[in-house]
Amino acid sequence: MKSDVLIIGAGGAGLVAALHAKEAGADVKVLTKEYPTRSQTCMAQGGMNAVLPNSEADSIEAHIANTLKSAQGEADEEAVRFMCGEAPNAVAWLDSIGVCFSRTEDGAIAQRTLGGASAPRACYAQDYTGLKILHTLYDKCLKEAISIENEKIFLSLLKDEGGKVCGAEVLDLKSGEIAHYLAKAVIVATGGYSRIYESNSTNSTASTGDGIAIAKRAGAKLIDMEFVQFHPTGLKSSSILISESARGEGGYLLNSKGERFTDELQPRDALSRAIHSEIQKGEDVFLDIRHLGEEFIDKALPQERKLAKLYENVDPVHDLLPLRPVAHYTMGGIVVDHTSQTTLEGLFACGECANHRVHGANRLGGNSLLEIIVFGKEAGLHAAKYAQAQSFSTPVEEKSPLETIDSYENTIDFYAKHQELGDLLYEKLGIVRTKHALEEVQAFVEKTFEELPQMGVRDTTKEYNTNRKEFLEFINMLEVSRAVVDGALQRKQSCGAHFMKEEEV
Ligand SMILES: Cc1cc2nc3c(=O)[nH]c(=O)nc-3n(C[C@H](O)[C@H](O)[C@H](O)COP(=O)(O)OP(=O)(O)OC[C@H]3O[C@@H](n4cnc5c(N)ncnc54)[C@H](O)[C@@H]3O)c2cc1C
Numbered sequence: 443m444k445s446d447v448l449i450i451g452a453g454g455a456g457l458v459a460a461l462h463a464k465e466a467g468a469d470v471k472v473l474t475k476e477y478p479t480r481s482q483t484c485m486a487q488g489g490m491n492a493v494l495p496n497s498e499a500d501s502i503e504a505h506i507a508n509t510l511k512s513a514q515g516e517a518d519e520e521a522v523r524f525m526c527g528e529a530p531n532a533v534a535w536l537d538s539i540g541v542c543f544s545r546t547e548d549g550a551i552a553q554r555t556l557g558g559a560s561a562p563r564a565c566y567a568q569d570y571t572g573l574k575i576l577h578t579l580y581d582k583c584l585k586e587a588i589s590i591e592n593e594k595i596f597l598s599l600l601k602d603e604g605g606k607v608c609g610a611e612v613l614d615l616k617s618g619e620i621a622h623y624l625a626k627a628v629i630v631a632t633g634g635y636s637r638i639y640e641s642n643s644t645n646s647t648a649s650t651g652d653g654i655a656i657a658k659r660a661g662a663k664l665i666d667m668e669f670v671q672f673h674p675t676g677l678k679s680s681s682i683l684i685s686e687s688a689r690g691e692g693g694y695l696l697n698s699k700g701e702r703f704t705d706e707l708q709p710r711d712a713l714s715r716a717i718h719s720e721i722q723k724g725e726d727v728f729l730d731i732r733h734l735g736e737e738f739i740d741k742a743l744p745q746e747r748k749l750a751k752l753y754e755n756v757d758p759v760h761d762l763l764p765l766r767p768v769a770h771y772t773m774g775g776i777v778v779d780h781t782s783q784t785t786l787e788g789l790f791a792c793g794e795c796a797n798h799r800v801h802g803a804n805r806l807g808g809n810s811l812l813e814i815i816v817f818g819k820e821a822g823l824h825a826a827k828y829a830q831a832q833s834f835s836t837p838v839e840e841k842s843p844l845e846t847i848d849s850y851e852n853t854i855d856f857y858a859k860h861q862e863l864g865d866l867l868y869e870k871l872g873i874v875r876t877k878h879a880l881e882e883v884q885a886f887v888e889k890t891f892e893e894l895p896q897m898g899v900r901d902t903t904k905e906y907n908t909n910r911k912e913f914l915e916f917i918n919m920l921e922v923s924r925a926v927v928d929g930a931l932q933r934k935q936s937c938g939a940h941f942m943k944e945e946e947v
Contacts, residue, residue: 451631453481455793458818486572489564492529513802556807600837607788618904634794640864667774668929676768782821792821803938850898
């Protein structure tokens with residue numbers, strides 16, 4: 443199996459990269475471990491930031507300033523300028539391929555205010571923005587006859603004798619067979635790693651950081667892994683996200699006494715800490731959107747109402763929504779330059795798994811959908827250009843990760859270990875951190891690595907072995923957790939989402 447450009451991941455970033463690589467003349471193949479339309483991008487609700495032409499209330503300079511302020515000195519200004527400057531084109535492109543953005547009465551694309559933004563800037567499709575974008579991208583890929591293979595699990599990167607990445611080793615979930623996909627350029631677009639926090643996360647169960655762990659094992663550099671964004675408003679028992687758009691449309695936060703205690707539209711790191719501190723005082727925290735009225739809620743926030751009823755058994759038209767902050771977005775990732783090239787030759791990365799240094803220590807709501815469109819395009823174009831100058835090379839033979847794990851015995855349940863890890867990370871590598879707590883996490887992670895040979899796969903079936911797939915994901919999450927805790931220990935000062943509390947003596 444050969445292609446000029448091999449893209450791993452069929453979320454927003456992967457599909458945008460595929461469309462642009464194809465347009466640039468490359469033969470493209472996309473692989474995904476689930477189905478493209480289920481990729482986490484479909485969960486994005488609130489919107490995508492862009493200052494639209496003729497906006498009087500807003501400016502690209504304001505978008506840049508808001509992004510840099512939220513990033514707290516950890517973003518690359520040039521990259522931020524590029525992203526914000528490209529935002530109007532990105533929305534126009536999505537509009538042109540059929541994304542059904544919500545409209546104002548005079549037919550313009552409607553915009554709402556998300557946290558940390560100085561003006562209404564997020565373009566949206568009700569509160570189904572990511573779903574509409576992803577499904578339109580997928581339709582467009584089908585129309586362009588781009589080859590997309592589902593239920594293919596990326597296991598490792600293949601390199602030639604010179605150390606250049608020349609393909610990927612992949613497990614076919616259905617058949618249980620392993621295959622080598624050769625390519626002149628590989629793009630990793632496998633999404634973020636918030637599921638290391640297990641159920642204390644808004645993310646899809648697929649957000650296990652596979653691409654980051656695999657790139658790291660192959661020698662790629664990672665950066666800022668300790669910057670994990672906690673979303674202030676996850677539903678208390680299910681961790682399902684209640685989008686920032688609910689606050690953008692006028693929702694209030696209340697404590698158990700029915701008092702407002704903070705500014706609801708401050709950036710996520712500060713708001714999560716304000717809620718965390720209220721919870722530490724023994725208060726429950728709620729979102730109140732009842733005053734917006736049923737008609738408005740059903741028009742502007744239909745998904746929030748459905749999710750709250752389904753997962754928390756409360757109807758926000760009549761009831762308060764019980765909340766807590768949960769892991770939501772991972773700013774850290776694979777080091778890339780402005781052409782999305784990683785530190786390994788032949789390997790590119792885009793989307794949440796990559797770090798284009800546009801979010802710094804705290805991402806602004808609405809900037810991730812923007813990033814995947816803007817840098818997905820860059821990755822596709824640059825990988826296609828790079829591939830044009832290459833020929834296929836022969837990979838060096840290496841032991842497959844499957845051979846190693848298939849020899850493990852099964853005396854420890856890795857599912858229980860994952861929940862234990864997730865709860866420990868939430869408590870000790872969460873919104874507020876201390877050196878002592880981080881060292882406890884580090885010790886747990888290292889001990890779990892030692893125990894891996896006792897956690898093997900119970901199900902020995904060859905076809906459709908989801909137990910094996912989930913064990914591979916668990917090992918990747920452990921690898922990523924190690925990078926997060928190591929990064930957190932190295933960064934001594936508080937910054938954005940990494941908040942260190944002085945130890946009490
Ligand atoms: C509930 C929720 C709401 C959000 N709302 C917003 C919002 O309003 N605005 C905003 O800007 N951002 C929002 N975000 C963030 C945004 O949706 C994500 O950051 C973005 O969609 C990530 O896109 P991606 O293409 O990088 O990854 P994903 O969409 O996660 O896609 C990753 C792809 O990689 C594949 N993959 C992973 N591992 C493997 C493997 N081992 N082998 C093969 N394939 C693999 C997956 O199957 C998938 O196809 C939200 C996130 C969540 C969870």
